Amino acid sequence: MRIISLNANGIRSAERKGFFEWFEQQDADFLCLQETKARTHQLVDDPAFTRDGYHDCFHDARSKKGYSGVAIYSREQPDEIRTELGREDFDCEGRYIEARFGNLSVVSLYFPSGSSGDERQQYKFRIMEWFAPVLDEWLNSGRDYVVCGDWNIVRSELDIKNWKSNQKNSGCLPEERDWMNDLIDTRGWVDTFRALKPDTVEYTWWSNRGRARENNVGWRIDYQLATPSLRERLQSCSIYRDERFSDHAPFTVDYDA
């Protein structure tokens, strides 16, 4: 079972850059996209976003055009699609979609960014507080979950080039890191990349200001978090070097069938 996740930074932009041709070569069972930046109607009727051999589902932002938005592509037809978690100021921003296949749930999640200002940072903190118990419910549901997405939070010094200078910047704030680490170290979620590569320094996002990407001034803020039930099924993972499609890197995790 192969799951690929990518913050597409605009699915229409990524498509123009050949993302789906690349995707079709990857032999993936599931693809989770974040920041599709399109209304669902702009995607569902366009063959460019409908791939042979895959089912697709989308959830867009009701609140703003061209903003946020998530998607899942799957070989198997889902039993059920969920897009609402019952909190209006979260549900309206197109940040969550879940596809269910038997006992497996695959989630594409776009966690809020706080980098645009204090208003959004306070929103991010409120979502953190509310979302942790939601994750606990999933963890205790008896279902297998893989929560793929852009979490906009690094965990440790291994996950960011400029650790010291970013301590006061959103995504690397101590209270954000504590929250993320609590999910994994205390509550029991598996950071699949870190579980497979305990000491590896690799990033999933680079600012497009300056020469961040060519200097590898990056952050690891994209994760596939899995329930402990999937830990023994973890095989391998890779973050792709490919810079063609987005300011984030696509990454793959392979799980035993």
Add this chain to the structure above:
DNA sequence: CGTAATACG
């Protein structure tokens, strides 16, 4: 600075 619509990350 890139995406997609003029804000947001």
